Amino acid sequence: xxxxxxxxxxxxxxxxxxxxxxxxxxxxxxxxxxxxxxxxxxxxxxxxxxxxxxxxxxxxxxxxxxxxxxxxxxxxxxxxxxxxxxxxxxxxxxxxxxxxxxxxxxxxxxxxxxxxxxxxxxxxxxxxxxxxxxxxxxxxxxxxxxxxxxxxxxxxxxxxxxxxxxxxxxxxxxxxxxxxxxxxxxxxxxxxxxxxxxxxxxxxxxxxxxxxxxxxxxxxxxxxxxxxxxxxxxxxxxxxxxxxxxxxxxxxxxxxxxxxxxxxxxxxxxxxxxxxxxxxxxxxxxxxxxxxxxxxxxxxxxxxxxxxxxxxxxxxxxxxxxxxxxxxxxxxxxxxxxxxxxxxxxxxxxxxxxxxxxxxxxxxxxxxxxxxxxxxxxxxxxxxxxxxxxxxxxxxxxxxxxxxxxxxxxxxxxxxxxxxxxxxxxxxxxxxxxxxxxxxxxxxxxxxxxxxxxxxxxxxxxxxxxxxxxxxxxxxxxxxxxxxxxxxxxxxxxxxxxxxxxxxxxxxxxxxxxxxxxxxxxxxxxxxxxxxxxxxxxxxxxxxxxxxxxxxxxxxxxxxxxxxxxxxxxxxxxxxxxxxxxxxxxxxxxxxxxxxxxxxxxxxxxxxxxxxxxxxxxxxxxxxxxxxxxxxxxxxxxxxxxxxxxxxxxxxxxxxxxxxxxxxxxxxxxxxxxxxxxxxxxxxxxxxxxxxxxxxxxxxxxxxxxxxxxxxxxxxxxxxxxxxxxxxxxxxxxxxxxxxxxxxxxxxxxxxxxxxxxxxxxxxxxxxxxxxxxxxxxxxxxxxxxxxxxxxxxxxxxxxxxxxxxxxxxxxxxxxxxxxxxxxxxxxxxxxxxxxxxxxxxxxxxxxxxxxxxxxxxxxxxxxxxxxxxxxxxxxxxxxxxxxxxxxxxxxxxxxxxxxxxxxxxxxxxxxxxxxxxxxxxxxxxxxxxxxxxxxxxxxxxxxxxx
Numbered sequence: 001x002x003x004x005x006x007x008x009x010x011x012x013x014x015x016x017x018x019x020x021x022x023x024x025x026x027x028x029x030x031x032x033x034x035x036x037x038x039x040x041x042x043x044x045x046x047x048x049x050x051x052x053x054x055x056x057x058x059x060x061x062x063x064x065x066x067x068x069x070x071x072x073x074x075x076x077x078x079x080x081x082x083x084x085x086x087x088x089x090x091x092x093x094x095x096x097x098x099x100x101x102x103x104x105x106x107x108x109x110x111x112x113x114x115x116x117x118x119x120x121x122x123x124x125x126x127x128x129x130x131x132x133x134x135x136x137x138x139x140x141x142x143x144x145x146x147x148x149x150x151x152x153x154x155x156x157x158x159x160x161x162x163x164x165x166x167x168x169x170x171x172x173x174x175x176x177x178x179x180x181x182x183x184x185x186x187x188x189x190x191x192x193x194x195x196x197x198x199x200x201x202x203x204x205x206x207x208x209x210x211x212x213x214x215x216x217x218x219x220x221x222x223x224x225x226x227x228x229x230x231x232x233x234x235x236x237x238x239x240x241x242x243x244x245x246x247x248x249x250x251x252x253x254x255x256x257x258x259x260x261x262x263x264x265x266x267x268x269x270x271x272x273x274x275x276x277x278x279x280x281x282x283x284x285x286x287x288x289x290x291x292x293x294x295x296x297x298x299x300x301x302x303x304x305x306x307x308x309x310x311x312x313x314x315x316x317x318x319x320x321x322x323x324x325x326x327x328x329x330x331x332x333x334x335x336x337x338x339x340x341x342x343x344x345x346x347x348x349x350x351x352x353x354x355x356x357x358x359x360x361x362x363x364x365x366x367x368x369x370x371x372x373x374x375x376x377x378x379x380x381x382x383x384x385x386x387x388x389x390x391x392x393x394x395x396x397x398x399x400x401x402x403x404x405x406x407x408x409x410x411x412x413x414x415x416x417x418x419x420x421x422x423x424x425x426x427x428x429x430x431x432x433x434x435x436x437x438x439x440x441x442x443x444x445x446x447x448x449x450x451x452x453x454x455x456x457x458x459x460x461x462x463x464x465x466x467x468x469x470x471x472x473x474x475x476x477x478x479x480x481x482x483x484x485x486x487x488x489x490x491x492x493x494x495x496x497x498x499x500x501x502x503x504x505x506x507x508x509x510x511x512x513x514x515x516x517x518x519x520x521x522x523x524x525x526x527x528x529x530x531x532x533x534x535x536x537x538x539x540x541x542x543x544x545x546x547x548x549x550x551x552x553x554x555x556x557x558x559x560x561x562x563x564x565x566x567x568x569x570x571x572x573x574x575x576x577x578x579x580x581x582x583x584x585x586x587x588x589x590x591x592x593x594x595x596x597x598x599x600x601x602x603x604x605x606x607x608x609x610x611x612x613x614x615x616x617x618x619x620x621x622x623x624x625x626x627x628x629x630x631x632x633x634x635x636x637x638x639x640x641x642x643x644x645x646x647x648x649x650x651x652x653x654x655x656x657x658x659x660x661x662x663x664x665x666x667x668x669x670x671x672x673x674x675x676x677x678x679x680x681x682x683x684x685x686x687x688x689x690x691x692x693x694x695x696x697x698x699x700x701x702x703x704x705x706x707x708x709x710x711x712x713x714x715x716x717x718x719x720x721x722x723x724x725x726x727x728x729x730x731x732x733x734x735x736x737x738x739x740x741x742x743x744x745x746x747x748x749x750x751x752x753x754x755x756x757x758x759x760x761x762x763x764x765x766x767x768x769x770x771x772x773x774x775x776x777x778x779x780x781x782x783x784x785x786x787x788x789x790x791x792x793x794x795x796x797x798x799x800x801x802x803x804x805x806x807x808x809x810x811x812x813x814x815x816x817x818x819x820x821x822x823x824x825x826x827x828x829x830x831x832x833x834x835x836x837x838x839x840x841x842x843x844x845x846x847x848x849x850x851x852x853x854x855x856x857x858x859x860x861x862x863x864x865x866x867x868x869x870x871x872x873x874x875x876x877x878x879x880x881x882x883x884x885x886x887x888x889x890x891x892x893x894x895x896x897x898x899x900x901x902x903x904x905x906x907x908x909x910x911x912x913x914x915x916x917x918x919x920x921x922x923x924x925x926x927x928x929x930x931x932x933x934x935x936x937x938x939x940x941x942x943x944x945x946x947x
Contacts, residue, residue: 007299007306009137009145010044014128017041021121023098023114024086025050026079033082039114039125042156045132046149048100049156057158060102060112063139063806066351067395068129069099070122071113088115095119098126105803106348107333107650134351134399136668137309139806143297143709143796150808151209155201163198170195173216173746174713185215217747219293221707221813225794226289236286242268250301250793252818254699271295296794303797303816308789311667315402319448319569320587320617321679323638324405325663325670326356328621328646329629331373331383336627338379343387349649350395353663355670356405356461356619356644357392361385363416371416385420389427396431396458400669403433403454405570405644407619408462410559417560424460424566433457436568445585448569448617451671461570461590465559473561570617577866578608581616590617594624595632599855600863602640602687603846608866610678610685613641621646623859631655635725636853638662639687639765641678652802658725660804661784662767675764688846690729691761698761698821701768701787703814704754705738708772709796710809712745717775720812722755726766726787728849732757740775759821763787770797770812781810792818 020040026033037050041062048065051057073093074080080090088096096116103109116122141149154172159165170182179195186193189208229245230237237245246263269285275298276282276291287295295301327349331341346357364370364384371385396404412420424432433454436442440449465473568588575581575591578601593601598620601609612618620637622630629648633655637645647659666672677683677693685693692698705720712718719740723733736755741748760766768790771782781799799810847857920926 007137007141007302009135009141009299011132011135011138013041013043013045013132016124017128017132018043021116021125023050023116023125024083024088026074026082026113026115028074028076028079028111028113031076031078033079035082035086037114041129041132042152044149044152045135045138046152047156048129051158054160056160057156057162059153059156060100062133062135064102064104065100065129065133066103066109066348067101067398068126068133069101069394070095070126071097071099073097074113083115096122098122098129100129103348104801104805105652106345106352109344109348136664137306139664140302140304140306140309140798142299142302143798143811144294145299146798146806146809146811147210147213147297148206151204151206153808154209155204158201159198161198163200164204166192166194166197166199169199169212172713173213173710182216185212188215214290214293217709219747221749221751222293222296223289226292236281236288237292239265239268239272239285242271242287246271249815250791252792254697254818254820271300297796301791301793301795303783303791303795303814304785304789305791308665308786309667311669313666313671313673315452315671315673316450317673317679318450318587319403319454320613320615320643321674322451322643323645323662323672323674324356324617324643325354325659326405326619326644326646327354327649328358329360329375329648330354330357331360331388332375332380332629332648333650335629336375336378336380336624339375339381339629341374341381341383343383343391345650346388346391347395350392350404351399352649352660353399353668353670354649355400355402356407356646358407358409358621358646359385359388360409360411361416361420362411363413369416369419371412371420376411386423386427389423392458393427393431397456400667400671401455402451402669402671403457403459405459405461407570407644407646408460410462410563414558414560417563421560421563421566424458428458431456431458432566433459433568434566440569442568442588446587448587451669454569459568459570460563460566461572462563462567463557463559464567464571465561465564470561470564474565477561577864578605578612579866581612585615587616590619592619592621594621594861595637596623596859596861597863598637598642599850599859600861602636603843603850603860604863605866606640606688606846607684607686609640609642610687611681613643614679614681617643619644619646622648632859633725633854634659635731635765635767636687636728636850636855639727641674652804657782657800657802657804658767658769658784661769661800662786664784664804665786665789675762688728688849689761692821693762696762696764698759699763699787700756700758700817700819700821701760701790702754702756702817703736703768703770704816705750705752705770705812705814706794707747707749707751707813709747709811709813711748711772711780712774712810714745715743716745717742718745718748718772718780720750721769721771721773723769723771724757724760724766724787725769725853726760727762728846728853730757730760730762730766731853733854742775745774745780754815754817760787761821770799770814772799772810772812781807783812790816790818792816 018041020038022036023039024033024035025037034050034052034055037052039048039050041048045062047059047061049057049059073090074083074097083093084090093115096119098114098116100112100114101109102112114122114125116125150172154164154168157164157168166183166186169186170179173182183193183195189211191203191208192199226237230241243263243265246268251260251262272285272287272291273282275295276287277294278288278291281288281291299306329336330349331343331345332339333342333345334340349357359373360375362372362374362376362382364372364382372382373385373388374380374382392404392406410417410420425434437449437453440446440453464470570590571588573589573591575593581589581591598618609618620632620634620642622632626632626648629651631647631651631653634645634647635658645659647656649656663670663672675696677685677695683694701724703722705722708718708720717740720738721734722736725731725733738750738752741750764787766787768785768787769782770785772780774780779802781801783797783799784804785797794813794815796811796813799807799812801807847860850860851857
């Protein structure tokens with residue numbers, strides 16, 4: 001019997017928070033002070049609510065709360081004065097303030113301050129709130145639970161007299177429906193229905209609200225499905241009809257029958273008893289259309305296997321065997337040029353589950369010579385390195401216990417590098433991994449430790465000195481300290497030692513090398529430029545001038561020995577080719593590639609790139625042309641097994657939606673185990689493959705978009721796009737969209753034909769994206785669903801905003817069909833022979849596949865041939881990646897007929913499967929045709945004999 005699924009999404013809410021406590025509330029940005037607010041949290045942990053005498057009730061969704069802090073005392077004299085007026089003097093405030101931080105994205109954060117009656121109460125509430133936030137399971141509750149959540153919100157938003165205004169309800173459902181329809185529905189339910197009426201909260205039960213939604217947004221789509229199942233003969237489903245529906249539609253036929261048994265009568269009766277509201281039908285074992293609708297809107301019909309939201313993957317493999325959620329230029333809140341740097345971004349990104357953040361470190365110019373973090377010479381504001389380190393310590397392991405990697409882009413003098421290393425040591429304490437683990441020494445041919453080995457550890461990614469140089473400089477440092485130079489002992493900067501690193505990394509941002517270095521007079525004087533940044537006056541002309549004249553200053557190789565000792569499993573080296581990396585076999589060495597260079601290597605050495613990533617880590621980051629902080633598509637680099645595909649987290653574009661949607665699974669821990677064939681050295685995987693991978697069963701997926709619910713409270717047109725992202729051959733984008741349904745944002749019915757993804761050769765890497773747009777092509781909501789965790793059947797898909805935060809009510813009702821891919825007779829052979837890409841060189845074919853994923857040829861950089869002699873010897877004079885865009889006309893076949901077949905042509909020939917004539921003769925279709933032909937021949941012979 002199929003087991004009922006229990007989705008335990010609730011976190012226990014302490015009783016003292018449900019009962020509530022009185023706090024004074026203030027906000028700093030726009031001066032707000034509200035004394036004597038009764039704060040509460042509901043039993044489900046959905047909302048933090050507050051209300052004071054004579055004011056309307058207010059709510060804050062707990063899903064939007066990202067952190068709870070105990071801040072320093074306020075500095076605003078207005079706030080201090082207001083607190084003193086209610087008997088809370090400044091000297092008595094220590095430890096009594098709780099700060100609630102929230103936001104619908106990572107950049108725009110709001111802060112609410114709660115002042116408790118005592119420090120003990122503040123601590124109790126702070127810890128209590130921390131225990132219920134970051135509930136990623138609650139972001140995946142069923143549509144029914146979302147309705148309950150919305151009902152609770154309306155119940156909390158009471159007016160001054162403590163009642164629910166009818167006007168609040170009409171605002172929720174004002175999409176092209178006249179208010180009269182809502183008033184009539186309220187009247188039929190026996191509730192106050194006048195425009196200015198008020199409802200007593202006890203009378204506004206959830207059952208009443210549910211019935212109200214069904215009257216305002218009738219589910220004719222489910223009614224039609226219901227009639228289809230029972231043949232429109234009765235107004236109920238029998239147990240047998242329900243069992244047939246469940247097994248034929250709601251169960252994936254690919255599932256193991258022992259682990260996922262078929263539904264039977266006993267299970268169907270359990271479903272009826274749980275969801276059928278009519279007692280008489282329930283007792284007779286029948287299900288009404290209302291009960292059927294309630295079942296389809298329950299947790300049992302989630303679009304994904306909900307256990308995938310838990311930490312379900314093995315965490316004992318090498319770090320190199322995981323995709324790692326990674327951020328680029330973490331400190332920026334907006335653009336790359338003239339942008340604002342913020343310490344808060346580190347908190348928000350880490351709280352969002354990111355496990356690799358970037359710190360661009362520069363010498364501070366003040367008297368105290370404090371290291372700063374900024375986007376060097378890009379007219380961005382500065383923040384203090386020590387403030388960032390403190391923020392990282394506070395938030396590194398709040399949402400995930402797995403290791404955090406700090407990617408240092410180090411431009412500092414040795415003096416300030418020493419300060420950096422001391423800050424890391426003092427602030428991080430035991431969190432900082434200062435030495436390699438005994439079980440995983442820094443030796444060649446030794447795999448990296450696992451995420452489990454490195455739980456609650458912070459790793460620094462920075463160049464490291466050669467062992468002999470490090471030892472020599474440490475001895476000199478020790479001598480200086482013994483001589484009494486204890487304030488800040490440091491080896492003087494020595495240009496001659498610039499080459500003494502274990503290996504030099506390629507420049508971290510070579511994309512910025514445009515021209516000559518900025519002079520003091522360029523873009524007006526520095527002070528004027530900085531002031532312009534502060535005032536937001538940077539113009540397009542300024543930006544273009546900067547890009548034309550900017551020369552990036554590469555990270556220093558003159559490393560302080562004390563910082564050098566703290567580097568272990570993330571040692572960046574200059575990439576000298578896949579062959580050299582394989583020969584060295586040093587797993588703790590890693591290299592960074594901007595997206596263009598990465599694409600260049602993918603185009604020319606895709607299989608080698610995958611093999612490299614089985615052994616050691618690579619980091620991809622955006623090219624410099626993305627001044628607007630837009631993102632590249634991460635999927636193509638995940639296809640190659642790149643671990644740290646770093647994105648601009650401040651930009652909630654499609655790339656970030658894919659990233660956040662992907663990393664939502666496996667407990668939102670920031671680590672996802674790569675598929676088996678991308679980890680094992682005895683397996684070969686081509687990320688541009690168009691044929692099924694050994695041991696992986698290709699799938700067919702079809703999605704029928706039936707209807708939408710509560711998409712907008714406006715009278716607008718809507719349509720739905722369904723895309724798939726995965727291997728290039730599996731990626732289908734901007735091809736499937738429904739018709740536009742005009743003037744109905746409340747319950748549009750699309751009922752389009754199914755969108756069929758006929759052959760998905762690698763479901764493990766594929767994700768489905770369902771997005772709803774209005775008639776101005778503006779995104780209303782979207783959802784990313786991994787194909788390997790997708791559930792078949794009729795499913796409601798709750799939508800997210802562009803920042804992946806749950807929207808309260810919007811859902812899309814779909815029918816998803818999943819099955820094993822079965823080729824149509826000779827279809828695959830015909831497709832292969834008729835596919836023009838089969839006659840292209842391997843590199844041309846890959847470039848063509850990249851174009852299908854939205855990557856232009858101009859985005860792909862020329863890279864050196866990995867088979868060159870220089871490559872094998874490890875020389876670097878000719879290895880610098882040329883980021884000059886390559887035009888499509890520069891693509892040449894691997895060999896001409898006159899030259900004979902080149903290596904690429906041979907590879908292309910090898911990729912075509914060899915089919916023997918004997919095998920073809922044994923195929924059913926051939927035998928059937930042969931039999932038919934023989935029959936016709938015999939008939940002709942008989943006719944000829946008669947003549």
